[in-house]
Amino acid sequence: MSRWASAHLSELERRDEWIPIRHHFGVRAVGINAFKGDSTGDQLITEHREDWRLHEELYVVLEGHATFRIDGEEVDAPARTIVYVREPSAKRSAVAKEADTVVLAVGGEPGAAFVPSDYELTWPYSDPAFKHYRAGRYSEAAQTLREGLAEFPDSAGLRYNLACFSALAGDRETALAELAEAIRREPRFRESARSDDDFASLRDDPGFNELLD
Amino acid sequence: MTKPYEVLSLDELDRIPVTEGLEWRPLRRRLGIRAFGTNAYTSERVGGLVVEEHVEGSGHEELYLVVSGRARFTLDGEELDAPAGTIVFLPEHDVKRKAVSEEEGTTVLAVGGWPDKPFEPSQWEWYFESYAHEPERAIEILEDGLRQLGERAWLLYHLACHEALAGRRDDAREHLRRAIELDPRAAERARDDEDLAGIEP
Numbered sequence: 001m002s003r004w005a006s007a008h009l010s011e012l013e014r015r016d017e018w019i020p021i022r023h024h025f026g027v028r029a030v031g032i033n034a035f036k037g038d039s040t041g042d043q044l045i046t047e048h049r050e051d052w053r054l055h056e057e058l059y060v061v062l063e064g065h066a067t068f069r070i071d072g073e074e075v076d077a078p079a080r081t082i083v084y085v086r087e088p089s090a091k092r093s094a095v096a097k098e099a100d101t102v103v104l105a106v107g108g109e110p111g112a113a114f115v116p117s118d119y120e121l122t123w124p125y126s127d128p129a130f131k132h133y134r135a136g137r138y139s140e141a142a143q144t145l146r147e148g149l150a151e152f153p154d155s156a157g158l159r160y161n162l163a164c165f166s167a168l169a170g171d172r173e174t175a176l177a178e179l180a181e182a183i184r185r186e187p188r189f190r191e192s193a194r195s196d197d198d199f200a201s202l203r204d205d206p207g208f209n210e211l212l213d
Numbered sequence: 214m215t216k217p218y219e220v221l222s223l224d225e226l227d228r229i230p231v232t233e234g235l236e237w238r239p240l241r242r243r244l245g246i247r248a249f250g251t252n253a254y255t256s257e258r259v260g261g262l263v264v265e266e267h268v269e270g271s272g273h274e275e276l277y278l279v280v281s282g283r284a285r286f287t288l289d290g291e292e293l294d295a296p297a298g299t300i301v302f303l304p305e306h307d308v309k310r311k312a313v314s315e316e317e318g319t320t321v322l323a324v325g326g327w328p329d330k331p332f333e334p335s336q337w338e339w340y341f342e343s344y345a346h347e348p349e350r351a352i353e354i355l356e357d358g359l360r361q362l363g364e365r366a367w368l369l370y371h372l373a374c375h376e377a378l379a380g381r382r383d384d385a386r387e388h389l390r391r392a393i394e395l396d397p398r399a400a401e402r403a404r405d406d407e408d409l410a411g412i413e414p
Contacts, residue, residue: 027274083219108249
């Protein structure tokens with residue numbers, strides 16, 4: 001086995017806008033990925049907070065021009081801009097202001113050894129499941145995530161999405177059971193469920209509302 | 214209250230000359246990043262270093278990304294052409310690595326840490342910076358490092374060097390003695406170090 005590895009960013013596998021650097025090289029000490037927007041207006045960093053895993057995050061605009069939004073403030077970020085979000089609870093997102101914008105993201109929790117994120121590990125199941133979801137094939141989407149759970153039974157993210165797809169497929173029992181388990185493992189999913197349209201069919205369900213209290 | 218985020222350009226980072234054209238652009242220290250190590254390195258001239266020849270004595274795995282320009286890496290004796298956008302990953306800390314600039318203004322970003330334990334800043338961040346200053350300021354920088362990291366052999370060693378240059382020979386002797394207690398390799402280094410001439414621990 002080689003004692004080092006190299007690749008050009010343009011050679012790495014793309015997962016939509018996501019360029020999974022950490023996964024490609026097997027980096028273990030830190031989370032590191034890039035995100036590429038092919039067109040103006042493409043979402044580079046999906047709006048999110050990092051308070052559920054306490055990461056501080058460093059973003060570097062490698063190419064093009066991005067616009068960040070952090071806690072409601074807009075940040076203009078041409079190439080070579082560094083955006084450091086030290087506060088995990090800050091809500092952040094970024095879009096491409098120019099075609100072919102690339103942003104590097106590096107993250108980790110201070111004082112803790114790095115652990116890869118759930119969504120990275122479960123991608124081989126989440127990706128096809130979301131393709132079914134976007135095509136309205138909710139039962140197939142749910143079945144794909146069940147297969148994922150057989151490999152990653154501790155994944156709260158898979159359980160949450162299984163709850164969503166089950167609700168859309170009309171499987172109330174599974175939706176409530178998986179949502180309860182997702183919230184038990186990661187309480188942040190309680191807030192997600194409150195505003196998630198995938199649960200529209202359960203809004204008046206006492207069992208659903210009990211989970212959100 | 215600390216702002217939840219900071220924004221700056223790579224071009225605003227300090228430039229601390231190190232050796233053979235290499236300029237250290239301290240990023241982790243500038244922002245106070247605590248979860249991982251990260252710094253940039255620039256050479257304004259072709260042929261200048263952008264990664265100094267070294268192995269990672271800390272045991273870190275390291276990832277280098279060529280942000281701009283073009284670099285030529287040498288990794289365990291093997292050469293690699295690395296235009297902007299190239300990533301070089303070294304999971305093994307003892308790979309001897311070096312990179313030189315093939316274009317003016319080449320900048321390389323380095324990210325590193327241990328795979329199985331929390332990150333702690335490296336001592337070299339303080340002693341590299343100290344040599345960009347006169348001894349009295351250098352001493353303050355190293356004392357700051359000791360406050361942040363606790364007692365560390367190479368912070369004490371370089372503190373002793375600056376104290377010797379500042380004429381504080383008793384302090385230099387005491388700190389060199391303690392550095393050698395913590396890491397006996399400091400004694401060997403001190404024997405050939407002109408900064409410590411005449412300082413017997």
